[in-house]
Amino acid sequence: MGREVVKMVLEDEALRLVAVVDPSAGATDAAELAGKPACGVPVSRTLDEALADAQADVLVDFTVPHAAFGNTKTAIEHGIRPVVGTTGFTPEQIDELDKLCREREIGGLIAPNFSIGAILMMKFAAEAAKYFPHLEIIEYHGDQKLDAPSGTAVKTAELISEVRRELRQGNPKEEETIEGARGGYYNGFRIHSVRLPGVFAQQEVIFGAFGQTLKIRHDSYDRAGYMPGVNVAIKKVMTYTGLIYGFEHLMD
Structure with a gap:
């Protein structure tokens, strides 16, 4: 999913890739992970490292349940809007993240499915x-x-x-x-x-x-089928405050 997100962002002129996190990728260009020509964005090993060097507006997370809550909380604390496709959040965690988003006056999204x-x-x-x-x-x-x-x-x-x-x-x-x-x-x-x-x-x-x-x-049948929804979410999360649970709330 991460590779598909990188590819989608690079192919959309309205978006700019500023950081990619992959603890196992080693020193490489982010675009090369997605089979694209090098774009000059190195892959970071940790989220803190990536956020320290990049002026990001949105973080897209497709990791695993035990990591996603911490990643989302870290993003919000940096004033970065989370768009999360990882599932497994508890209602209490969602409420906590919504409160944090409202305190920072930014939007966020957790979507069980972007298709x-x-x-x-x-x-x-x-x-x-x-x-x-x-x-x-x-x-x-x-x-x-x-x-x-x-x-x-x-x-x-x-x-x-x-x-x-x-x-x-x-x-x-x-x-x-x-x-x-x-x-x-x-x-x-x-x-x-x-x-x-x-x-x-x-x-x-x-x-x-x-x-x-x-x-x-x-x-x-293919991860690419989720990318139109992720693209919409990245753009719409810039327009509201608070955490939304469910991509259906962003569909016109």
């Missing part, structure tokens, strides 16, 4: 839940993903729960003969996480009713 198609999938699922309250979510990712369920699945569940009262589904006497077989419980419905090599990122929401089912599914 326009995935955002539409979530919106369509929330709309369908008004009429089909019996549902389950199945999300598929590669076997190296750290959090389960995915941030997209959690965000989908939250949007559905805003329009659907809690309804405990299934047979009230059902028993799991293997623990976890029915998936994770959320507001009456279940979320299932599949982790396999060879899988990139897919999610489907299945609705059931008498004599019919409805499936709303989104499939991502």
Whole structure:
């Protein structure tokens, strides 16, 4: 994701790449990591090192949950607007970061998904839940993903729960003969996480009713598919104050 962000920024005349952080890259030009001609921006080993030398307006973070909170907090303390695609933040962490953004009078964004198609999938699922309250979510990712369920699945569940009262589904006497077989419980419905090599990122929401089912599914095949959303976020985060959770709030 970092390489795709670098490539996208270099190809947009309205944006300027000023720093890149990669602890494992060694001494190299940032553009060369993305397969582009050298741009004169060296790769920094730490975030503090990068922010000390660069006059950045926005930090884009696609790291891992245990690092993203600290990175985001550091950026805000430097007056830099965070655009974060890493998932796994707790509600308490999001509230803390929102408060910090407002104190510094800057904007910020944490988005479980930057794909326009995935955002539409979530919106369509929330709309369908008004009429089909019996549902389950199945999300598929590669076997190296750290959090389960995915941030997209959690965000989908939250949007559905805003329009659907809690309804405990299934047979009230059902028993799991293997623990976890029915998936994770959320507001009456279940979320299932599949982790396999060879899988990139897919999610489907299945609705059931008498004599019919409805499936709303989104499939991502390439990281480049997230970049139009990241591009929009980088530009829009300059226009508001406070931390927004969910890219859907930036869609016109």
